[in-house]
Amino acid sequence: MTKAAASRPNSAARIFYPRVLAAALASVSLFTACAYAQDDNDHDSGRHGDGGRHVKVMIISMFGPEGQVWLDNLGPWQTVKVPGLSPDYPNVNCNRDDVCVMTTGMGHANAAASIMALGFSEQFDLRHTYFLVAGIAGIDPARGTLGSAAWAKYLVDFGIQWELDAREKPADWPTGFLGINTKNPTEKPPLDYRTEVFALNASLADAAYSISRNVKLSDSDEAKVARAKFNYAPANQPPAVIQCDTLAGDTWWSGKFIGERARDWTRLLTDGKGVYCTTQQEDNATYEALKRAASAKRVDLSRVAVLRAGSDFDRPYQGQTAADNLLNYSAQGGFAPAIQNLYLTGGPVVKEIVTHWGAWRKGVPAH
Structure with a gap:
């Protein structure tokens, strides 16, 4: 597939931050390494009930630092080797409160393969599990800023499009991207792939x-x-927890015009309900794999949450080139706070689910 658009972090390039990340993680103090207390004696808090180990929360990260922030704070851990996971991340780690952490490997292919291996593993009972996909992403400066943590309601695939090089597109088209089997960029495609867009609970x-x-x-x-x-908010404001939607695809991109297509594509595929704000590589692939497991009654899709934290801007500030924004993304300094903020934002949710498992086991309580 050729596409000049789709996604940014997670990238192997982010492994180049060991010292700054180590310092950042050392400052995280939301929870200690102690496991969470529980308020009930629920029958499925056991280690290896019938059909495999029961899991209350499965945290899904995509590469090492995203998973490490959880491993550093929620242990001690038991390591479970799962056949079929990425050779770089072959284990699932679970603590005494049945919170587990796995890492898929980066990109659509790794995410889909790893989640399929997890979903159909006989080592876990995932029928009542809450899945928290937690990773870093590029962020739209009109919706968030570096370090902002965004809870999504829609997952949109940016890669499943037709594309013309912008130099060869019709003069009256705003972009060279258009839906597959459509006649122009504003027409909604027929969604024949069945993975173009997903609505979360x-x-x-x-x-x-x-x-x-x-x-x-x-x-x-x-x-x-x-x-x-940036001369406008929220780009120039401190990071915050927000709600807006996420766009997946394996190609990193940068720029105003592709960014406008990201906004338009999200609106188009969600019938105007979705609001684009983060761009990453894996989430539609992860969800589709969970969906396959759900079809076999191994997973409950109503228990999937997606959290993406902005590690770099998806487009330049006024006066900056798109190339400079892309090539020098690491200089923005958003990587370490974004990693921390996955934990700082997602941690209270994990704690709430585990502490009040008696209520959450039946489904999402009213809030």
Whole structure:
């Protein structure tokens, strides 16, 4: 597939931050390494009930640092080797409160393969599990800023499109992108792939936002400098917990015009209900794999939440080139706070589910 659009982080390039990440993680103090207390003696809090280990929350990360922030704070851990996972991340780690962390590997292919291996593994009972997909992403400066943590209600695939090089597109088209089997960029495609757009459980997204909306988020001096170059909010404001939707695809992109297509594509595929704000690589693939497991009654799709934190802007500030924004994304300083803020934002939700499992086991309680 050729496409000059689709996604940014997670990228192997982010592995180049070991020292800044180590320092950042050392400052995270929302929870200690102690496991959560529980308020009930629910029968499925056992280690290996019938059919495999029961899991209350499965945290899904895409590459090492995203998973490490959880491993550093929620242990001690038991390691479970699962056949079929990424050779780089072959284990699922579970604590005494049945919270587990897995890492898929980056990109659509790794995410789909790893989640399929998990979903059909006989080592886990995932029928009542809440899945928290937690990763970093590029962010639209009109909706958030570096470090902002966004709970999504819609997952949209940016890669499943036709594309013409912009130099060869019809003069009256605003973009060279258009839906497959359509006649112009404004026509909604027939969704023949069945993975172009997914609606998450809005009640769960709202509950997660309600629980986490007032947490104090991490920041960095470099991020403050980078966001100050924008002359509008929320790009130039401190990070916050927000609600807006996420766009997946394996190609990193940068720029005003592709960014406008991202906004339009999200509106088009969600019939005007979705609001684009983060761009990443894996989430539609992850959800489709969970959907396959749900078709075999191994997973409950109403228990999937997606949290993406902005590590870099998806387009330049006024006076900056799109190329400079892309090639020098790391200088924005959003990586370390974004990693921390996945935990700071998602941690209270995990704690709420585990502490009040008696209520959450039946489904999302009213908030």
